[in-house]
Amino acid sequence: MENKLSLQVPRLVALALLGLMLLSMFTGCVGWSNRRHHEASSVVQFLYPDKDQPFIQPQIPTLRLPLRVGVAFIPAGLGDGRGGFRPIQANFTEQQRTELLRKVAGQFKALPFVQSIEIIPTTYLRPGGGFENLDQLRAMLGIDVVALIAYDQAQNSTETEAGLAYWTIVGAYLVPAQRNSTHTLMEAVVYDIPSRSLLFRAPGTSTVQNHSTLFRADYFLQQASAKGIEDASAQMTANLAQELELFKVRAKEEPQNIRIEHKPGYTGAGALDGWFAALFALILAGRFAASRK
């Protein structure tokens, strides 16, 4: 009897160890299969990095035409809690940034009142550089207006009920039990540097959702990140075109909100408008009608 018990103890210990091992694998799988990634560059953090700093009161912008416009990406980074910034690992590649900057620059180039566009390298902007940084760029590049591009991308990969298949190990390779979602927000904000005033903004958003196997989740997330950035960028550039058109109208119709001056060397036009021609025609027609009576 004693001998039988002595034989069973190691077996029970072995079973308990196996159970613990499986449990740890299971919990490990759960921790491993749920993941999050967030990267962002914030206009507010860039322009107003120090919370103790008093709010900068914008003035009525005075645009001196033709404009020289700068286009730049706000550097991605997160506050370190001590007033500083730490850079983050960004999915947004340099090639994607350059391509987007070119597209945005193209939108501005089409405007008749824009003289030149400067694509500003990201290295010229300091994280949290604020308006002082923009003043430096203004002095260095001679720009009046800057279009700052910021983005925010959050990715989630969570396990669905089908994740039970991961217990089989093979299931992690074959069963698409990961639900991946990627939310991207792109935003172009256009500031008049001297007056510190926001002229207009244009957002673009994208949501990409897909399923993948556990072992292909990274690849799918990368693909979704690229697609999210591409879609949001396309929407943002389309919105930017609309906002530019609205801005042209606003600049004409709201002189109290946007002052427009001409730099020396402007071109004058001797132009008679349609309303003038119409009234002139009315007067002539009236004169004819009166002379016939």
Place this chain on the structure above:
Amino acid sequence: MKALRSNLQLFALPALLLGLAPRVFLYDRTAIMHGEAWRLWTGHWVHFSASHLAWNLVVLLGAGTWLEQARPGLPGRFTLVGAPLISLGLLGLTPAMQAYGGLSGLATGVLVLLALVQLQARAAERGWWIGLLGLVAAKILHDATHAGPLLSRFETGVHQASAAAHVLGAGLAAAAFLFHRSAMCRTPSFSAS
């Protein structure tokens, strides 16, 4: 018909031809200062868009034809002398304006001249011609107070509506009218009538 034809030859045809090489004929302050004096005349016929030309021509052909019928040859003489004088006025009054194009300065002048000639000749129609002068004054006032750029009308760049050109055109027309009237008064046939 003859009056319309002469105005087409005077305004529309040169505007279309000079539009083929606008850089050579545009009022360009620097170029004029460097001796390219033809720009004092030709700059008025250069336009920045089809609508810019169209509206100017609509007014100019209407007023010019009427004036040609009332006083044959007067639109041509006014244009010949008025074009460089408006340009010289712009050189003096608007030093920040590097370039200028458009017939509206001359058109304003022709309109004012027509109204003054008709006011003198037809007292019964006074109301219509005073109305026309009022319209010109309103246009000048509008351009002077709404000095914003013409952001969307022209395809080639930002342009500022030049109120100075209209003021100069109207002023020159008044001077031309006084000169014309005194010249007519000296002729026996005019005095007799």
